Amino acid sequence: MTVSIVRENAIAIVAIDNPPVNALSQAVRQGLVDAVAELDADAAVKAVVLICAGRTFIAGADVNEFGKPPQRPHLPDVVATVEGAKKPWVAAIHGSALGGGLEVALGCAYRVAVASASLGLPEVKLGIIPGAGGTVRLPRLIGPAAAVDMITGGSPVGARKAEALGLVDTIIDGDLRAGAIAFAEGAAEKALPQPISGRAVPVVEAGFWEGAEKAIAAKAKREIAPLRALASVRKASEADFAEAMAFERETFLELRGSEQAAALRHVFFAERAAPRPPELAGVTPRAIRSAAVIGGGTMGAGIAAALRDACLPVVLIERDAAAVARGLANIKAIYDGSVKRGRMTQALADERMAGVTGGDDYGLLADTDLVIEAVFEDLSVKRAVFDKLSAVCRPDAVLATNTSYLDPDAISQGVSHPERFLGLHFFSPAHVMKLLEIVPTETTAPEVLATGFSLARMLGKIPVRAGICDGFIGNRILKVTRAQAERLLLSGATPSAVDAAMRAFGLPMGPFEAQDLGGLDIAAFQRKAARERGETPFAPIAERLCAIERYGQKTGGGWYDYQPGDRAPKPSETVAAIIVEEASGRPQWVWEEADIADAIILPMVNEATRILEEGVALRSADIDLVKIHGYGFPRWRGGPMQYAQARGLAAVVAVLDGLAAAGLAAPPCEGLRRAAQAGGFQGLSGRG
Numbered sequence: 070m071t072v073s074i075v076r077e078n079a080i081a082i083v084a085i086d087n088p089p090v091n092a093l094s095q096a097v098r099q100g101l102v103d104a105v106a107e108l109d110a111d112a113a114v115k116a117v118v119l120i121c122a123g124r125t126f127i128a129g130a131d132v133n134e135f136g137k138p139p140q141r142p143h144l145p146d147v148v149a150t151v152e153g154a155k156k157p158w159v160a161a162i163h164g165s166a167l168g169g170g171l172e173v174a175l176g177c178a179y180r181v182a183v184a185s186a187s188l189g190l191p192e193v194k195l196g197i198i199p200g201a202g203g204t205v206r207l208p209r210l211i212g213p214a215a216a217v218d219m220i221t222g223g224s225p226v227g228a229r230k231a232e233a234l235g236l237v238d239t240i241i242d243g244d245l246r247a248g249a250i251a252f253a254e255g256a257a258e259k260a261l262p263q264p265i266s267g268r269a270v271p272v273v274e275a276g277f278w279e280g281a282e283k284a285i286a287a288k289a290k291r292e293i294a295p296l297r298a299l300a301s302v303r304k305a306s307e308a309d310f311a312e313a314m315a316f317e318r319e320t321f322l323e324l325r326g327s328e329q330a331a332a333l334r335h336v337f338f339a340e341r342a343a344p345r346p347p348e349l350a351g352v353t354p355r356a357i358r359s360a361a362v363i364g365g366g367t368m369g370a371g372i373a374a375a376l377r378d379a380c381l382p383v384v385l386i387e388r389d390a391a392a393v394a395r396g397l398a399n400i401k402a403i404y405d406g407s408v409k410r411g412r413m414t415q416a417l418a419d420e421r422m423a424g425v426t427g428g429d430d431y432g433l434l435a436d437t438d439l440v441i442e443a444v445f446e447d448l449s450v451k452r453a454v455f456d457k458l459s460a461v462c463r464p465d466a467v468l469a470t471n472t473s474y475l476d477p478d479a480i481s482q483g484v485s486h487p488e489r490f491l492g493l494h495f496f497s498p499a500h501v502m503k504l505l506e507i508v509p510t511e512t513t514a515p516e517v518l519a520t521g522f523s524l525a526r527m528l529g530k531i532p533v534r535a536g537i538c539d540g541f542i543g544n545r546i547l548k549v550t551r552a553q554a555e556r557l558l559l560s561g562a563t564p565s566a567v568d569a570a571m572r573a574f575g576l577p578m579g580p581f582e583a584q585d586l587g588g589l590d591i592a593a594f595q596r597k598a599a600r601e602r603g604e605t606p607f608a609p610i611a612e613r614l615c616a617i618e619r620y621g622q623k624t625g626g627g628w629y630d631y632q633p634g635d636r637a638p639k640p641s642e643t644v645a646a647i648i649v650e651e652a653s654g655r656p657q658w659v660w661e662e663a664d665i666a667d668a669i670i671l672p673m674v675n676e677a678t679r680i681l682e683e684g685v686a687l688r689s690a691d692i693d694l695v696k697i698h699g700y701g702f703p704r705w706r707g708g709p710m711q712y713a714q715a716r717g718l719a720a721v722v723a724v725l726d727g728l729a730a731a732g733l734a735a736p737p738c739e740g741l742r743r744a745a746q747a748g749g750f751q752g753l754s755g756r757g
């Protein structure tokens with residue numbers, strides 16, 4: 070039974086058991102309505118505890134049902150039925166009470182929770198707003214200001230904060246069920262509290278709504294749900310309950326069918342599927358209880374911090390004592406920064422640092438489970454590291470390279486027990502960025518690949534399997550982004566126009582600003598390596614900027630000029646003159662924002678399709694995750710592949726054909742043409 074009832078003396082316990090997260094499927098909704106009717110009619114029952122089996126309280130509406138016609142009973146009616154119960158219902162919360170789950174709890178007369186529970190209305194993260202009274206009841210219970218924070222931000226609050234806000238009546242120490250029953254016995258003695266729907270919304274200060282609107286609009290940019298959520302909370306404060314409920318429902322239904330909601334749902338499921346690829350089902354990963362990092366530069370220090378944040382003891386190896394000291398200082402700087410920003414207490418930072426051992430002796434790694442190499446991008450330097458590791462590490466220790474553009478197969482040559490070797494490509498700053506590309510070589514054993522995925526889970530990263538090619542998934546697409554951005558400069562656009570268009574599309578930064586921030590020398594180094602491989606990378610203007618040492622912000626100029634101490638980019642006459650020279654003889658166009666975005670994003674989709682066809686990525690959703698979590702692609706667009714699908718693949722092909730005819734992009738690849746005919750990318754890689 071998804072919803073069952075047992076009685077203990079005068080208390081009825083309604084238990085929901087709908088794994089994995091007790092989502093509010095039709096059966097659960099019906100079960101709740103039936104339970105209210107049955108218990109209302111049972112004179113022996115004085116109060117009711119609503120509790121859930123498994124790892125969590127109700128985590129919300131069933132996201133799988135969103136695309137389908139809603140079935141009765143509808144959730145707002147279920148909540149109203151619970152709220153109208155003749156006996157006091159007590160929601161007993163563990164795990165997470167999210168979305169519709171919290172709305173059901175708001176229908177209850179009381180809410181109790183274990184201290185580890187969290188409560189929230191995350192709907193805006195799915196491109197919608199609460200649809201069962203969340204925006205109408207929450208401000209009545211905790212006041213509009215706190216309700217606006219929770220509803221427009223979408224982040225859950227911990228039980229203790231919820232208690233302070235008045236959202237939770239009491240924290241239960243010890244056994245939740247027993248504590249909730251005891252609480253319900255007390256509640257049975259008292260008169261029913263006034264239902265939240267009948268309460269008034271506390272008055273706000275003058276100017277509150279205008280201030281909130283400004284702040285939320287600035288943060289949400291083109292994401293629509295947060296402002297619509299605010300409007301709904303405001304309505305709840307200004308209109309009566311029924312009118313506000315109707316307004317909320319109307320907004321909810323409208324947004325549920327929106328493109329942004331579809332994109333965010335796509336990302337929701339892609340993120341949850343990523344850690345458990347079906348092709349590794351049943352493969353047991355190796356246990357990781359200790360880790361080491363070779364190289365204490367920016368990348369190595371970030372990786373070490375990420376490993377420490379997962380509570381693994383970490384050894385940092387550098388080539389001599391001075392380099393060890395520098396590496397440890399780099400890690401310490403990361404924790405100092407976290408303390409300064411209020412993200413971590415000093416005590417926790419100290420504890421994290423205490424778990425890092427530095428040294429120049431590889432012998433320290435004799436019993437380490439996982440070693441990640443993050444030294445200079447040079448094949449012979451990396452091979453020398455793995456020679457040493459082969460000599461000292463246990464034969465079952467997992468050895469990984471963090472290379473971003475060398476061939477992991479080449480690095481692995483000569484490694485003893487090569488089945489334990491793989492690529493783990495972190496993104497900078499490695500303790501912050503969520504993406505982890507996992508790159509098996511020809512010899513990587515399945516359980517070692519599975520270890521990469523289990524490591525990602527430990528580190529809270531989004532893992533994506535990538536095949537070996539120059540740049541793997543993410544940087545290979547980035548090369549196209551940059552080449553297209555330069556093509557635009559050669560054909561009439563300016564760096565500021567390109568950057569502005571990409572920001573308008575939803576990226577946090579345009580391609581030129583981003584290069585100035587990261588440094589143009591990194592890509593120059595990669596182009597040099599590509600030329601040595603016999604390739605002809607396309608970056609005519611960037612090459613000229615590097616030749617005059619305009620490497621970006623760090624040299625006071627790159628694609629833009631910078632005043633000392635000011636990070637604001639100023640258009641550069643030097644760059645403009647170089648563009649004019651390089652563009653000479655080429656046709657010049659007038660570029661609208663949307664056309665600039667097309668000329669960059671759609672060639673990225675084309676390259677991504679090749680990546681899929683070649684099996685370098687196994688699923689188009691994986692490519693979306695790479696761009697969202699490694700490169701700031703707007704989540705509400707769902708990633709480039711989801712964007713292309715929503716736009717219509719036939720339309721994408723047509724635009725690319727037009728760009729190709731004008732010499733502004735490569736023509737659409739065969740795979741993209743086939744996907745356009747089939748109406749989707751499914752089956753393109755032949756692997757899913």
Ligand code: T1G
Pocket residue numbers: 089090092124125128129130131132133144165167168169170172191192195197198199200201203338341342
């Ligand atoms: N619906 C359907 N499936 C869900 C689900 C949901 N709401 N939430 C999780 N799952 C699946 C998930 O796909 C995965 O499946 C498994 O559960 C475990 O998830 C009317 C409109 C609860 C904190 O946004 O935040 O209510 O891969 O790996 O780390 O206003 O899941 O095993 O097959 O994430 O322990 C609002 C989203 C809905 C909650 C648990 N609710 N979920 O985390 O496990 S909108 C949410 C979470 C709404 C009302 C509206 C987390 C979690 P599989 P997991 P976890």
